[in-house]
Amino acid sequence: MPHYKLIYFNMRGRAEIIRYLFAYLDIQYEDHRISQDDWPTVKQTVPFGKIPILEVDGVPLHQSLAIGRFLAREAGLAGKTELEQCQVDAIIDTLDDFMSRFPWAEKKKDIKDQMFNELLTHDAPSLLQDLDLYLGKKDWFVGNSVTWADFYWDICSTTLLVLKNDLLDKHPKLVALRKNVQSIPVISDWIKQRPETRM
Ligand SMILES: N[C@@H](CCC(=O)N[C@@H](CS)C(=O)NCC(=O)O)C(=O)O
Incomplete structure (x- = not known):
């Protein structure tokens, strides 16, 4: 099982769809919530300077809905046809x-x-x-x-x-x-x- 690390603020916001899908898949992940104070530093380190980011074994994925679709397919929740x-x-x-x-x-x-x-x-x-x-x-x-x-x-x-x-x-x-x-x-x-x- 890959190591998943979700990086976002301490909010539901754009990360919540990813959290719902992890819950549905019953997959453990690191729900890493950063403070607004830490954001300017973290921003320098993430692709495109936006969050959420999902790291899969260290590979950073960006765009909440692209990540959502990736997990939804795995969960069988992307549509049957x-x-x-x-x-x-x-x-x-x-x-x-x-x-x-x-x-x-x-x-x-x-x-x-x-x-x-x-x-x-x-x-x-x-x-x-x-x-x-x-x-x-x-x-x-x-x-x-x-x-x-x-x-x-x-x-x-x-x-x-x-x-x-x-x-x-x-x-x-x-x-x-x-x-x-x-x-x-x-x-x-x-x-x-x-x-x-x-x-
Ligand atoms: N379409 C992107 C939007 C990403 C986005 O705008 N994230 C905001 C938080 S919801 C952000 O990173 N804001 C801080 C900034 O732009 O510096 C997605 O769905 O992931």
């Missing part, structure tokens, strides 16, 4: 497009608040409606079993709910999908044991 894999990737990209629009690193509080508010009140509703429609009466976004797109929905929506707690009030099916993911025993165990962080 090539068509389903494309659908799974498309849901992941749809969620990531939205999450990437938030100015997470903006220093000016008034600008940050205004942009967050705009995204949460004006832009989120149409995305949620589209996701709701896509899910339809199914238990999972794609096919008839869980994929990492469902994991990513649970992770992104957990963060969105911290920012706006009534966000899913009109979307019971999307709430039910969160429950489906959180009821998978290894995921539920991870959620109980993970460090508590706001984001």
Whole structure:
């Protein structure tokens, strides 16, 4: 078994999908959480100067979703057919497009608040409606079993709910999908044991 070292901040953020997949695969890994103070030094040492990084026997992999896809394939969570894999990737990209629009690193509080508010009140509703429609009466976004797109929905929506707690009030099916993911025993165990962080 390779030695896996995940490098990220002490947050769920972009590393959480990797942590969910490790939990599902029941693979041990080093969950290395660095402080903001240490980041400028660590930044010099990682490819492209961004985290998360997953080191596999010392080989650094970057880009959270490339790493996620690598682990999802191993876990059988990437989609059962090539068509389903494309659908799974498309849901992941749809969620990531939205999450990437938030100015997470903006220093000016008034600008940050205004942009967050705009995204949460004006832009989120149409995305949620589209996701709701896509899910339809199914238990999972794609096919008839869980994929990492469902994991990513649970992770992104957990963060969105911290920012706006009534966000899913009109979307019971999307709430039910969160429950489906959180009821998978290894995921539920991870959620109980993970460090508590706001984001
Ligand atoms: N698309 C990349 C984004 C990586 C990224 O922007 N990471 C942020 C943290 S979420 C980071 O490294 N920020 C510190 C910096 O840019 O100096 C991924 O998904 O891994």
